[in-house]
Amino acid sequence: MTLSGCTVDEVLADAARASAVGADFCEVRLDKLWVIEEKLESIESENEEESKNKSSGPIQLEYIPREFDSVNLVESLNAFKGGIDLPVIMTCRPKVQGGYFPGSEEQRIDVLRSAIESGVSWIDLEANMDAEKRSELITLANGNTSVVSSIHLEEEPNSSTEIKEEIESMNGTGDIIKICYKATGRNSGLRLFEAAWSLRESDLKTAIMGIGPGGDWTRIHAPLLCQDLVYTTMESGPHLSSQGRINASDLLMAWELLEYE
Numbered sequence: 001m002t003l004s005g006c007t008v009d010e011v012l013a014d015a016a017r018a019s020a021v022g023a024d025f026c027e028v029r030l031d032k033l034w035v036i037e038e039k040l041e042s043i044e045s046e047n048e049e050e051s052k053n054k055s056s057g058p059i060q061l062e063y064i065p066r067e068f069d070s071v072n073l074v075e076s077l078n079a080f081k082g083g084i085d086l087p088v089i090m091t092c093r094p095k096v097q098g099g100y101f102p103g104s105e106e107q108r109i110d111v112l113r114s115a116i117e118s119g120v121s122w123i124d125l126e127a128n129m130d131a132e133k134r135s136e137l138i139t140l141a142n143g144n145t146s147v148v149s150s151i152h153l154e155e156e157p158n159s160s161t162e163i164k165e166e167i168e169s170m171n172g173t174g175d176i177i178k179i180c181y182k183a184t185g186r187n188s189g190l191r192l193f194e195a196a197w198s199l200r201e202s203d204l205k206t207a208i209m210g211i212g213p214g215g216d217w218t219r220i221h222a223p224l225l226c227q228d229l230v231y232t233t234m235e236s237g238p239h240l241s242s243q244g245r246i247n248a249s250d251l252l253m254a255w256e257l258l259e260y261e
Contacts (some may be wrong), residue, residue, distance in 0.1 A: 001232045001248050002027040002042065006037045006063075012083045012108055015221025017086055017234050021248050025122070025230065028080055030092040031101035033071045035063040065102035073111060077118040089122035089148055091116040097126055097152050109133050116141045124148040127173050148207075148229070149174025157181045160194035167199065167206060176228050178207040181215075183244050196225040207231065215244020223235050225259035 001023040005011040011028060018026050023113065042059040080088065093099020093110045102110050116123050116137060123141055125134055127149045141147055149170055157163045170177045183189060188210055194220050196208045207229035208218045222230045232248040233240070240246055246254075 001025070001234065002029065004233065004235060006032045006035055008033075008079045012079065014234055015084045015086065018248065021234070021253065022252060023086060023232070023248055025087045025089060025229075026084065027091055027124070028084075029091040029100070030090055030115065031074075031094070031099040031108075032063075032074075033035075033076060034066045034068065034102050036066060037102045038062045038064060063100055065100075068103040068107050073114055077114060077120075081118055087121040090120045091124035091148075091150075093124075094126075096221075101117070105130070112137055115141060115240055116145050119235050120145055122146045122148055124150050124178070125174065127151045127177075130251050146176070147174035148176050148178050150178040150180070152180045152211075156184050156188050156253075157191045157195075157247055160191045160198065160258045163191060163195035163208065164198055167195070167204060167208070171204060176205040176207060178210075178229065181210050183210030183212035183215035188212065189217035192218050193221065193225070195226060200226040209244065211244045213242050216241060216246045220254055221258075221260075223255060224258075233251070 001018045001024050003011050003014040003018065005014055015026055038061065055134070058171055090199055092101055092108050092115070094101050094105065094108055101111075112123060112125070117140070123137070123145050125147055128151060138147060151166070151170065163181070166228055167177055170179070181188065181192065183192070192208055192210050192215070196206065199206055205228040206226055209215055209231065210218075218227060219230050220223060231249070232246055232251050234248060235245070236247045236250075
C-alpha cells in the first residue's frame with residue numbers, strides 16, 4: 001500500500017490504517033516530504049442545479065516545493081523505522097518520473113543512500129537512472145535491502161509482447177520488477193493483463209500496472225496473474241478507477257468475491 005501524506009505524522013497515521021486493514025507492506029514516498037500539500041479552492045457553479053448534479057471527484061491538490069534543507073531526513077527515517085510495523089518500500093521519485101522531489105539528482109541519490117543505510121526492507125530504484133549511481137546503491141543495498149526495479153512509461157503499450165519484452169530486458173536489475181504504463185481503457189487493460197498472464201509461470205517477480213482507466217485490471221486479478229506486489233491506497237472514491245488505482249479494502253473484498261486466496 002502506498003502511504004499518503006507529506007509529513008511524518010501523516011505518513012505514520014496512514015501506516016497505522018494500512019496495518020489495520022491487513023496490508024502486507026507499505027510504500028513511503030520520501031519525495032513528498034519535500035512538498036507542502038494544499039487544497040485548491042473549488043469554484044462554485046452559478047447554476048445551483050448544475051452544481052448539485054455534478055459528480056464528485058477527487059479533491060484538487062497543489063504541491064508546493066520546499067527547500068532541501070527544510071527536511072531532517074535522519075529524524076524522518078528514524079520515525080518511520082520506529083513507527084511502522086510493516087515491511088517498507090522507500091521511494092524518492094523525481095519529477096521527470098511523475099514524482100515530487102524538487103531537488104537535484106545528486107540530492108535524490110543521497111536520500112536513497114540514507115534510506116538504504118537506515119536498514120529499510122525495500123528500496124525503489126528506477127531502472128533508467130544513472131547506471132554508475134544505481135550500481136553504487138545496489139552494492140550498498142546488497143544483503144540487507146531488497147530492490148524494486150521500476151520504470152514508469154508515459155505512453156500506452158502497443159501490445160502485450162512489448163510489455164513482456166520490456167520486463168524481460170529488466171531481468172537482473174532488481175529483486176522485483178515494477179512496470180507502469182499509461183492506460184486509456186479496456187485495450188490497455190487487456191494488454192497489461194495478457195502480459196502478466198504470459199509471465200505468471202516465469203521466474204521473474206513482477207508488479208505490472210497502468211495509470212488510467214483499465215490500469216487496475218492487473219491489481220484486481222493479481223492472485224490469478226501471480227503478481228508479486230500490488231500497490232493500493234487508503235484513499236477512496238469513484239475517481240480511483242479512472243486513475244487505475246484501487247482502495248485496499250475494496251481490493252480485499254474483490255479478492256474474496258472472486259475467491260482468490
